[in-house]
Amino acid sequence: MSTRPNQRSIKWVEGLRGVTSVLVITTHVSRAFDFALFWPADSEDGTPRLLQLPYLRIPWQGRIGVPIFAFLTGFVCAYKPLKLAYPQGNTAAALKSIARSAFRRPPRLVLPALVATFISFAVSCLGAYKAANRCNSFWVRFDAPDHVSFRENVRRLFTTSLTTWTNTENIFDRHQWAMRPLLIGAFQVYIVLAATIGMRFQYRMLVHLLLIMYWLMNVNALTETFGAMLALGTLLAELSQHRPTQNFISSHQRLLTFVVAPLLLLIGGFIGSYPMEHEDWSTWSRFLHKYLVDGGSIVVPRDSEPHRRTSAFFIMCAAVSLFLSPALQSLLSHRLLIWLGHHSFAVYLVHGTILRTVAIWIVYGITGEPWEPAGKNEDGTDREPVWILPRGRPYKTVAVLVFTVLTYVSAWAWMRWVDSACARVTQWLESKVFGDExxxxxxxxxxxxxxxxxxxxxxxxxxxxxxxxxxxxxx
Structure with a gap:
């Protein structure tokens, strides 16, 4: 029997999570080994490479992984309570679901993050980041913790375990900077759900739209990355269970799938290709800068971050396209993508440590030698350190392959042992606090x-x- 419109599967959410985890490690690999992919060309007068062209550059240039995770947080956190409250008409169960989800969210994020931080701490104590500290990749050097004494490392472990959740600073795993805003964002969703649980549908929609507008008009840091994406996720979670909306999508599938969705992806993808730096090195990026950034625009308001705003616009277009197109949803529901999505959080936690150790060892050597530290020249002037150069493209290719395989094998092991243990602890705490018996x-x-x-x-x-x-x- 076919699925009714208001009971459409949301497996695509897990598939999108899997694609996003791949995008995260892809952009970090490009940052480490080919930073010029973030530019529209290698030099001002150079010819762009294939992967530097619009659309094709999006996976490599980054900026979209974390915002998609924020969108998915808004969608997933809202979906079950909304389903209980409206299609099933059980407001009390919806509020209880919100309470339990709010309780589970901190330990399900904090406990795995602490384990990942401790592993990176142990690696640092063994001196395994020496090559990363001395390579010629600025981004890798910034990400890798400096070599210090064991006592200082222990102090940093306790400090960074706290600052990850206070100011996003994690010396041992800087990729955890997004954990705090994602945790806060989840509670933003819970508060909105609890506050609007008794409203009529049209007024709930108005609240979500006003929140999206507020975050997009707010030019403070990362408002478009988290606030707007969370509100968009909650909005689409509402509409995914609204019978008239789903009936409309079902009756106009061809138009939405073959016209509206591709048009949104084309427009959003072109704007989302805006480079992080050197936008004046190419005609197409100068065009975007002139009409979107110079003087401000609806997409990029004055005093906001152009590269994040353009990426946010693309993500919004992509999210709406997925929502409107059952064909795209079916594509993202492939079991391989769902498997990747199931392991996405583990990938996010383990890939940084593997990249800064095994991948860097293959490209730069494991010893971190020969290396010339900063000092003084004979005439008394300051001398910059001489960073270690990479061995060559074949080594980078091998490093990427080994890194990818090792990351997903580690993510599988993480989900089987570490994440399952954290889930059991969280479940035990929940049963004690809420009294399941x-x-x-x-x-x-x-x-x-x-x-x-x-x-x-x-x-x-x-x-x-x-x-x-x-x-x-x-x-």
Whole structure:
């Protein structure tokens, strides 16, 4: 029997998560071994390479992985409570789902992140980042923790375990900078859901649209990366369960799939190709800069970050295209992409350490020698350090292959042992806090004063006291 329009599968969400994890490691590989891919050409007068052209440059130039994770956070965090509240008409269960999800979110993010940080700490104590500290890739050097004494490393471990969640700084794994805003963003979704759970559909839609507009008009750092994407995810989660909307999509599949979705991807992809640097080195990037950045625009307001704003516009276009096109959703529901999506969080946590060790060892050597540190010249002037140069393109190719295989093997092992252990701890905490057993639940109610145990051990209703004609609750 065919799936009803308002019961459409959302497996594509997991597939999109898998694609996003691949995009994250792809852009980090390009940052490490071919940073010029972030530019529209290798030099001002140079001819662009194939992967530097519009559209083709998007996977390599970065800036889209974390915002897509933010969009997915908004969608996934909202989907189940909304399904309980409206299609199933169970507001109480929806609120309970929000409460449980809000409780689970911190340990499910914090515990795995702490394990990944500790692993990188152990690697640092063994001196395995020496080659990364001395290679000629500025981005790799910035990402790799400096070699310090064991005592100082221990101090940094405790400090960075806290600062990851206070100011996004993680010396041992800088890729965890997004963990804090994603955690805060999830609670943003929970608050919005709880505040709008009793509203009519059109007013809930208005709230989501106003939130998107607010975050896009806000020119503070990363508002378009997290705030707007989270609100968009919540909006589409609402519409994915709205029967009239799904009926409209089902009755106009051809138009939406073959006209509207491709048009959105073409426009969004061209704007999203805006380079991170040297936009004046190519005609197409000068065109984007002139009409979107100079003087400000709807897409790139004044004083905002052009490269993040253009990427956010592309992600919004891509998200709406996926929502409107069942064919694209079916494509993303492939079991390989779902497998990748299931391992995406593990990939995010383990890939940085592997890139800064094994991949760098293959390209630059494991010893970090020969290396000439900074010092003084004979005439007393400062001398810059002489960084280690890469061995050549064949080594980079081997490094990328080994890094990719090792990353996904490690992610599989992580999900089997580390993530499952963290899930069990979280589940145990949840059962203790929420009282999953009937007796525990009743005891919890009695403990809070909401229930009274009668002589037979059952739960009786709260007593009602009369004060004249007015009923008052028990003290």
């Amino acid at each position: 009937e007796g525990e639940a009743n005891g919890s109610l009695a403990e809070k004063g909401y229930a009274h145990v009668n002589g037979n051990g059952g739960i009786s209703r709260p007593q009602i006291y009369q004060d004249g004609d007015r009923k008052v609750p028990p003290p």
